[in-house]
Amino acid sequence: MNKILTAIYACSLLTLGACKKDFLVTTPSDKVSGNNFWQTDKDANSGVNAVYNDLQNNDIFGLYVYNDGLTPSAYIWDDGGTGFGPIAKGNMNPFTTAPANKFKALYNGIYRANLALEKLPGVKMDPAINHRLIAEVSFLRALFYYQLTDFFGDVPLITKIIPLNGALPGKETRANLLAFIIKEASAAADSLPKSYSAAMTGHATQGAALTLKAKAQLLAKQYPEAAATCQTISGLGYDLYTDYRNMFISTSAENNVEVIFDIQYLAPGLGQGSLLDKRLSTRSSFSSGWSNVYASVNLVKNYEMKNGKAITDPASGYDAANPYNGRDPRLDYTVVRPGATWKGIPYEKLRLDNFATFTGYLTRKYVLEVDGFGAGDSPLNFIIFRYADVLLMLAEAENEAAGPDGTVYAAINKVRARKGVDMPPIPAGKSKDEMRDIIRHERMIEFAMEGTYYSDIRRWGIATQLMNGLIVTNIAGQQIDKINFVDAFNLWPIPQAEIDLNSNLVQNPNYVK
Structure with missing residues (x-):
């Protein structure tokens, strides 16, 4: 390839x-x-697969979990050369590596998608398959644009191949970009199947396109429309998987009933494995991991007791001497903490020095807990969209549109009641503001160490409130860092190299060379 x-x-x-x-x-x-x-059906499929291949790029979804290190949920000290470190510490500028790499990677994906969309109509092949491939590529291009406007705000909208030395466009507004994404995702959904045969697993489906549409509607604050889209997705046959823990650490749980869209990684030795096991697992003598992103003390404190009460509630039953007893099971499904095991190894026997974890916690999600593959070559798929996200988007959109009605309670309580999690339902009688806070907390916990919370806190407009001046500590209570986060950081800077190449590009507010 x-x-x-x-x-x-x-x-x-x-x-x-x-x-x-x-x-x-x-x-x-x-x-x-x-x-x-671009002559035969084989060419067409190879060209479309090339667009899918961009999803694995480290700067698109390959290392997406690093985004949690830009929130109160996790901490990054050593970013493994990704450029996330300066962002995590509040030192972002137009020359920071991560924004430059992400901007370039996403437009490379868009170039491939635009090329495919120009060439596919002329390929001699089954018209129905050709039509479907066009819909898949349209979805992928819209997904790339969603990432761009999520992180950078206003960016150029390019839908055709620009000739060499052709004029480069300036920015399009986020509102117009979201309108484009919603239109493209909606059209793609109309042309995509609900599911595929096993041989086609990993291709975009109707559910994937509609989930992207709902996310764009939510970012655009189109709450009634987002709720309606989520209701449509709920009728497509998805459900919550009954093993939250294994969904993120075992290949046996891949492609389950909750997965709407994911990145399909191949078996070890083929050069198409995930890097997450290497980037997240411990640097102990039992592993060659890098442990770049550590779950934070703040995240662990936010897991409720099994009775649904916060650990700060005197009636919760929380015991500071046994802080992990009786907690929301998702804590142990997400974090390696004192008293737990990793790959059957007791926490206390892992080499936990300043090169293993600064906070005292390690990440369990997306670290395959078996042997037999090399570091950085994990076959474990990465989930981009799953049904729990749809349910909590439904709860959020409906709460913003109509207040905490039965639809809101049903959606959030379904997530909490998942088999193996079994958290109690949210008590009735909550106000709209109270329910908003509950939904935001639930998203923090449900998607911890999956990379989505960073987009959430910026979408909600609370990132500066949560992050600026945040004191990062370890489990002993010792300060290890203090985070600087100003309002400008809600959008990443347009890379200076791109502005130098395109005089029509304007830098995002409050960034200087």
Whole structure:
């Protein structure tokens, strides 16, 4: 595949050393080129797979969990060369690596999608399959644009291949970008199936397109519309998986009834594995992990007692001498803490020094708890959309649109009542403001160490309140950092290198060179 892509996207770099002019315009018969690709159904599928391949990029979804390290839920000290460290500490600027890499990676994906959408209509193949592939690519392009506007706000909207030396556009507003995403996702949903055969697992479905649509509607504050979209998704047959823990640490739970869209990683040794096991697991003698992102003391304190009460409630039964007893089971399904085990190894026997964890906690999610594969080559899929997200989006949208009615309670309580979690329902009689806080807390806990909470707190407009001046401590209560977060950081800076290339680009507010 890499050879094919290299040929497709670098076909203009033909060697000019031949002496005959007609040689320069001869289509090679033994290689893939822009002239002989996009001819057959095999070409079409390979080209579309190339767009899917961008999802694995570290700067798109490959290391998406790092986003939690930009929230009160986790801490990043050593970012493993990703550029997240300066963002986590409040030192972001137009030259910071992570924004530059993300911006470039997403537009590379959009370029591939635009190329596919221009070429697919001319491919000689089954019209029904061709129509579906166009819908899949349209969904992926919309997903890339959602990531762009989520992180950067206003960005250029490019829907066609721009010729070499062609004029580059300026920014489009976030409102117009979201309208584009909603329109594209809606059209894709109309052309995509509800499900595929096992051989097609991982391709975008109607549910994936509608979930993206709901997220865009929620970001646009179109609450009644978002609630309606989530209700439609609820009728597609998804449900909550009955084993929350294994959903994130075992390949046996992959592609379950809760998964709406994920990244399909391949078996070890094929060069298509996930890096998360290497990036998140302990740097002990039992593993070659890097432990770049650590669950925070703040996150652990936010897990309720099994009776649904906060640990700060005198009636909760919380025992400071046994702080992990009787807690929400999702704590142990997400975090490796004192008294727990990891890969059967007691916490106390893991090498827990300043190169293993600064907070005293390790991340359990997305670290495959079996042996037999090399570090950084995990076959464990990464879930982008799952049904619990749809339920909590439904609760949020309905609460904002109509207040805490029965739909809101039913959605959030279904998440809490998942088998194996079995948390008590939210008591009746909550006000709209009270329910808003409850939903936000539930999202923090349900999606801890999955990377989504960073987008949530910026969407809610509370990131500065939560992050600026945040004192990061370890489990002994010792301060290890203090976070600087100003309002400007709610949007990432447009990379200075991109502004230098495109005079029509304007920097986001309050960033300077």
